[in-house]
Amino acid sequence: MAAISREEVAHLARLSRLAVTEEELDTFAGQLDTILQAVAQVGEVTAADIPPTSHSVPLTNVLREDVVVPGLTPAEALSGAPDAEEQRFRVPRILDEDVAS
Amino acid sequence: MTTTLPAYDDVVARYEPVIGLETHVELGTNTKMFCGCPTDFGGEPNTRVCPVCLGLPGSLPVANKAAIEATIRIGLALNCSIAQWCRFARKNYFYPDMPKNFQISQYDEPLCVDGYLDVEVNGELVRIGIERVHLEEDTGKTLHVGGATGRIHGATESLVDYNRAGIPLVEIVTKPVPGIGALAPEVARAYVAELRDVIRSLGVSDVRMEEGSLRCDVNTSLNLPGEEWGTRTETKNVNSLRSVERAVRSEMLRQASVLDAGGRITQETRHFQEDTGDTRPGRSKETATDYRYFPEPDLVPLAPDTAWVAELKAALPELPRLHRRRLQQDWGLSDADMQSVLNAGAVELIEATVAAGATPAGARKWWLGELSRRANEAGIELADVGATPTQVAELQGLVDAGKLNDKLARTVLEGVVAGEGSPTQIMTNRGLEVVSDTGALTAAVDEAIAANPQIAEKIHSGKVAAAGALVGAVMKTTRGQADAKTVRELILERLGVQG
Numbered sequence: 001m002a003a004i005s006r007e008e009v010a011h012l013a014r015l016s017r018l019a020v021t022e023e024e025l026d027t028f029a030g031q032l033d034t035i036l037q038a039v040a041q042v043g044e045v046t047a048a049d050i051p052p053t054s055h056s057v058p059l060t061n062v063l064r065e066d067v068v069v070p071g072l073t074p075a076e077a078l079s080g081a082p083d084a085e086e087q088r089f090r091v092p093r094i095l096d097e098d099v100a101s
Numbered sequence: 102m103t104t105t106l107p108a109y110d111d112v113v114a115r116y117e118p119v120i121g122l123e124t125h126v127e128l129g130t131n132t133k134m135f136c137g138c139p140t141d142f143g144g145e146p147n148t149r150v151c152p153v154c155l156g157l158p159g160s161l162p163v164a165n166k167a168a169i170e171a172t173i174r175i176g177l178a179l180n181c182s183i184a185q186w187c188r189f190a191r192k193n194y195f196y197p198d199m200p201k202n203f204q205i206s207q208y209d210e211p212l213c214v215d216g217y218l219d220v221e222v223n224g225e226l227v228r229i230g231i232e233r234v235h236l237e238e239d240t241g242k243t244l245h246v247g248g249a250t251g252r253i254h255g256a257t258e259s260l261v262d263y264n265r266a267g268i269p270l271v272e273i274v275t276k277p278v279p280g281i282g283a284l285a286p287e288v289a290r291a292y293v294a295e296l297r298d299v300i301r302s303l304g305v306s307d308v309r310m311e312e313g314s315l316r317c318d319v320n321t322s323l324n325l326p327g328e329e330w331g332t333r334t335e336t337k338n339v340n341s342l343r344s345v346e347r348a349v350r351s352e353m354l355r356q357a358s359v360l361d362a363g364g365r366i367t368q369e370t371r372h373f374q375e376d377t378g379d380t381r382p383g384r385s386k387e388t389a390t391d392y393r394y395f396p397e398p399d400l401v402p403l404a405p406d407t408a409w410v411a412e413l414k415a416a417l418p419e420l421p422r423l424h425r426r427r428l429q430q431d432w433g434l435s436d437a438d439m440q441s442v443l444n445a446g447a448v449e450l451i452e453a454t455v456a457a458g459a460t461p462a463g464a465r466k467w468w469l470g471e472l473s474r475r476a477n478e479a480g481i482e483l484a485d486v487g488a489t490p491t492q493v494a495e496l497q498g499l500v501d502a503g504k505l506n507d508k509l510a511r512t513v514l515e516g517v518v519a520g521e522g523s524p525t526q527i528m529t530n531r532g533l534e535v536v537s538d539t540g541a542l543t544a545a546v547d548e549a550i551a552a553n554p555q556i557a558e559k560i561h562s563g564k565v566a567a568a569g570a571l572v573g574a575v576m577k578t579t580r581g582q583a584d585a586k587t588v589r590e591l592i593l594e595r596l597g598v599q600g
Contacts, residue, residue, distance in 0.1 A: 015391060017195050054188060054396035060404040066130050066167035069137025071151030077263075078147065080157075087146040088244065088260035091197040 003036035004029060105358075109350065112323075112357040113283040119330050120285050120349055121320035124273045124296060127239060127313070128171050129306045133267035134238045135162030135205065135400075142312060146262035154267035156201030161399050164189075168236060168269035169212070170413065171305035173405060175271055176213025176234045177414045178299050184212055186404045189236075189397040197261050198240035206237035206272075208394040212403065218299065219422065220291040222284055224436070229292050230276030241266035271306075277320075277330065285321075285353065290346040293317055297342075298421035310341050317345055319373075321352040323360060331356070332366040336380050338373045347378045355380065428452060432461035445473050446483045453490035454497075463497035464490075471514055487518040496524040508581050509533045536583045539591075542575075545583070546591045549574040561596045568592050 006029045013020040013028075020028065071077075074087050083090040133140055136153035152160035173183055190208035213234035219226050242265055247257030273296065281288045297308045297315055308315040317340075322333035334356070336348045356366050371380035419427070425448060429439040432451075442448055447468040454464035468483065472493075476486045496513060499505040505513060505528060516527035528534050536542050549571045550557045559567040568589055575588045 015193070015393065055398065055401055057401065059401040060186070061406075062163060062401050063166040063169065064137070064163045066132050066165055067137060068132050068139045069151070071136070071138045071149065072155075074145070074147045074150075077150045077155060085246075085260055088262050089147075089197070089200075091259050091261060093245065093247070093258050 002029070002033045003040065004032050106354040107357050107361060109354060110283070112353055113285075115325070116323040116353070116357055116360070117279065117282065117326055118285040118349070118353050119277050119279045119322045119324070119333070120281070120289050121277045121333070122275045122289060122292060122345075123318040123320070123335075124293065125316045126175075126271045126273065126300055126306050126308060127315075128168050128269040128271060129304075129314075130165055130167045130171065130269055132165060134165050134168055134236070134269040135267060138267065140268050142314075144264055147264065149264040150266070154200075155263060156199070162205065162397075164400060164403070165269060169403065169405070171269075171303070172212050172234060172236045172271050173410060174303050174305060174413050174417065175273070175300060176216065177410070178303055178417055178420065179213070179216040179218050179231045179234060179273070179296075181213035181216030181231055181234055183405055183410050184210060184214065184403075185407070186210075186402055187212055188402045189400045190394045191397050192237075193393045194391075197259060198243050199266060200241070200261075200263060204238060204240065205397055205400070206394075207235035211235035212405075218292065218295060220288065220295040221422065222287050222291045227278075227281065227284075227288055227291070229278055229288075232274045232276045234271060234273050237270050237272060239265050239268040239270040279330070286346040286349040289319060289349045290342050293345050294342055295421065302418050302421050302424070313340075316340070319345060319348050319352070321349055321356065322366070323353060323356045331360075332368050334366065334369055334371050334380070336371045336373050337383065338375075340373075340375070344373055344375065344378075348373045348380060351379045432465070434461075434465075441469060445469055447473070450483060450490055450493075454493045457491045457494035459494040459497040460501075463501070464493060467493045467497065467514070471511055472518075475518060487520065488514065492517050492524055499524055499528060503584055503587075504528065504534050506535055506581075506584055509535065533582065536579050542579070542583060542588065542591060543595070545575045545578045546571075546588065546595055548578065550592070550595060557596060560592070560598055563598070565593065565598060 006025055009025055009029045009032060010020070013025075078084040078087070078089065081089045127140075130140060132138060133149075133154055136151050138149045138151050138154055140149070153162055176183055187207065187210035189205050190210075191203045192206045192208070193203045195202055211233040214232070216231035216234070218229050218231060220229060221227075241261050241263040244260040244262070245258075246260055275292070278285075278288065278292075293315075297310075300306050300308050300315075306314055310316070319336045319339055320333045321336065322331040324331040334352060336352055339345050339348045352371070359366060367382075370383040372383050373380055418424075425439070425443070428448065429436075432439075432455075434442065442451060442465065445468065447465075450468050451461065451464045454468065455461050467488075472486050472488055473483060476483045479486070496505070496510055496517070499513070500507070500510050505524075509528075512531070513524050513527050513533055516522070516531060517524055521527050521530070536545075553571060553574065556567050556570050560571070571592050572585055572588050575592070576583055576585065
């Protein structure tokens with residue numbers, strides 16, 4: 001039983017906006033399956049008293065004071081943009097999606 | 102689509118509504134959530150950006166301590182438990198309003214959970230459960246160009262300004278609120294109003310709905326009595342307190358008409374239409390899995406120190422509801438009078454005016470009278486009418502000192518609202534001061550007596566009531582700039598009559 005199906009890979013590719021061909025789907029599904037099975041071995045040895053690791057450093061509360069720091073000029077900010085207009089980033093139109101949050 | 106909607110009374114007689122509210126509040130910190138860019142409203146496009154809020158490779162976010170503190174204070178004011186340990190989460194989605202292709206938010210570990218807010222509706226307390234209060238970052242502003250201006254449909258491209266991207270945004274989510282029946286729209290409005298007052302009292306946001314620093318999404322469902330809760334819809338784009346009330350009401354009517362016709366409610370996002378007061382369908386909501394939330398690897402967990410939280414709790418201000426009750430007592434107002442003060446949005450203005458030296462009655466008279474009238478006529482908030490509490494207190498002081506009568510004070514106030522300066526300056530510049538020069542006043546009185554011998558004779562013979570006519574004559578010659586009471590006393594004195 002594969003850990004990840006071809007359909008799930010196609011779904012993830014769509015969510016990640018990756019263009020994946022039919023052949024690539026087969027390739028990636030196989031590769032990802034191998035990776036997932038390897039990771040699953042770690043799951044076999046974890047005990048209930050070991051929480052999943054999300055951060056490799058044992059730190060909390062790294063905060064900064066609420067003080068303004070100079071940023072970029074609009075020209076600098078837009079310098080890496082493929083396209084700009086009216087001092088704004090110009091992007092292709094967005095269809096049928098709404099603002100999050 | 103022009104289906105006839107059922108009557109509201111009929112709907113609430115047959116269905117039970119359940120509402121829920123999600124409110125976003127932009128914090129008034131100096132800097133953004135994860136970088137040192139300033140947060141001021143407005144500004145030229147892309148002038149408040151840096152590698153962090155633009156999501157440039159290699160940049161790393163660091164959380165703003167003031168924003169964490171503000172969120173904990175909001176949670177405490179809403180009677181929430183503060184998490185002892187929690188993490189930020191990545192919400193992945195592709196939309197250019199976030200240049201990183203994700204938004205840093207909180208998912209299954211919000212900073213504050215399980216609280217409540219008591220709100221007063223028609224003199225009764227309704228307890229609104231708070232599910233969670235979490236911290237995230239605001240998005241950039243997208244301008245759709247080509248096709249119809251500003252609309253997504255028909256647009257050929259979008260222009261993005263990231264000044265707002267990364268501003269700390271607090272999301273406050275209520276638990277579902279059942280059992281409020283016909284009051285549902287009013288409860289929704291009262292909750293948002295109370296929440297706004299609480300947050301304002303904490304001084305962590307200016308909570309202005311019209312500028313978008315407080316935004317509200319309203320969930321509504323209907324069910325038959327005794328049955329399970331119905332499918333809910335989420336209404337966005339609700340930008341005023343009045344709209345909150347209208348959105349719930351119109352959504353209740355719409356859902357009832359669908360259910361009455363044997364239809365089913367679709368779980369969907371709808372958009373409130375300010376002009377018509379109804380809601381229209383938006384996109385179907387992506388599911389939580391599609392956002393592929395995972396713990397934000399670039400930010401370490403938050404573990405608010407217990408002592409720090411206790412300190413913040415001890416320093417919370419008096420809650421607005423209790424504060425209002427105390428003011429009502431201090432000002433000696435009946436419930437009805439206090440209600441008119443609340444309805445006029447004048448509590449803080451009157452409070453500040455009293456603090457500036459006016460009597461409560463004097464302060465209330467101006468804010469609820471002349472100034473409310475002007476605000477209503479102009480269709481603006483009372484606070485934006487153009488007079489400050491200090492000016493109103495000064496104006497009332499001039500009246501109390503006998504330098505202005507009511508009529509002159511109204512003229513001075515006109516000048517204040519027109520931005521002509523302080524009441525004293527306007528009084529002097531426009532020559533509006535009450536004539537207190539007894540010589541000039543006596544001359545005017547004598548003139549009036551001489552011009553009206555028959556009336557004078559009546560008064561002299563004891564018909565004191567006739568003095569009104571002479572007072573009127575004197576007021577006319579002094580162009581209203583005399584104190585009527587003083588004039589009356591002078592007339593009686595000149596005619597040798599006891600007042």
